[in-house]
Amino acid sequence: MTETAGLELISTAVLLLGHDHRIVYANPAAEHLLAQSKRQLLDARLADIIRDSERLAPALELALAHRASYTEQELELHLAGKHNGTSRLLVNCTVSFLEGEQVNDARLILEFRHIDQQLKIAREAKIAEQNQANRELVRNLAHEIKNPLGGLRGAAQLLEAELSSPQLIEYTQVIIAEADRLQNLVNRLLTPHKLPRYMRTDIHRLLDRVLQLLKNEFGATHTLEPDFDVSLPEVECDAEQITQVLLNIARNACQSTLSVARPHVRLRTRVARQVVLAKRRYRMALEIAVLDNGPGIPLDIRDRIFYPLFTTRNDGSGSGLGLSIAQTFVAQHYGAIEVDSEPGHTEFRVILPFDHPSEADRAERSNL
DSSP: GGGGGGGGSSEEEEEEEEEEGBEEEEEEEHHOOOOOOOHHHTTHHHHHHEEEOHHHHHHHHHHHHHHHHHEEEEEEEEEEETEEEEEEEEEEEEEEEEESSSSSTTOOEEEEEEEHHHHHHHHHHHHHHHHHHHHHHHHHHHHHHHHHHHHHHHHHHHHHOOOOOHHHHHHHHHHHHHHHHHHHHHHTTTSSTTTOOOOEEEEEHHHHHHHHHHHHHHHOOEEEEOOOTTTTOEEEEEEEHHHHHHHHHHHHHHTTTTSSSSSSEEEEEEEEEEEEETTEEEEEOOOEEEEOOOOOGGGGGGGGGTTTTOOOOSSSSOOSSSHHHHHHHHHTTTTTTEEEETEEEEEEEEEEEESSSOOOHHHHHHTT
């Protein structure tokens, strides 16, 4: 439908209502917000989808009577049929009368802006500003890492030359390979404003490598579970950077569960639908989740876990850089990291576009 094509890509949830307040159009953002498919929404009465809204119904009648627009701030909606009951949403809602040529006899247009989503976008903008300062700090620290890293690699090579056991040699080769990868990352941290090197990548190959590294370190104490959707397409990303992101998050999960009786860490891949990343809506994106059964992240420090040098470990074992670097790399991929945590369950979700934005999009966003 050409008249509504522009509504398909916006992040605001939009409904068009016809006679009897029946829904004649719903954009993808509305499907996502209302947790209903377009097939379920079309021709349904608004009152059957949204119940018990004392302020929405009068706004609809006023818009029709006065052929004008009305906005309700912090409107509480109760969605019917979700989880066999109702679900509460807090939104800002604008109701407008449709003048002129109408689409499918639509008389009203409703725009819903989820307040939680608005707060999330504002929080992401604040994090993006801080990331710029973080990058400068991380580059300074990279200078301090570079020389010891070269010594580590050299020592591993000397040790390999002295060993005769193939099994032991395999361990030294892991050390050398990881030292080379970290050296490459350090060199790139020291190069300001360098964009990721995008390549088509099988994300599960990266995750297999991350799991192998975790098993070498935590295999004796932890249950490490892959939960992959193998039907996912390849993602366009910088394999080295994303490997480092996943390794940093997963290693943190393993370390945070050391005090648990049966530590369990799961790596999961899924499709995320109708997501907004770097102010752009994607119908589908890649979601990589790291889940653990640790004690959780206290609410009062949750906003600080991505700060450079911030760590909750008191034994001096943590640099406080792992999550900061992860956030920087994901931001360079126009992605996002989300965190949910409570005692017994913590979930980090890395969400990435399957395809990186065009050069034009990048240039436009660099001016934002």
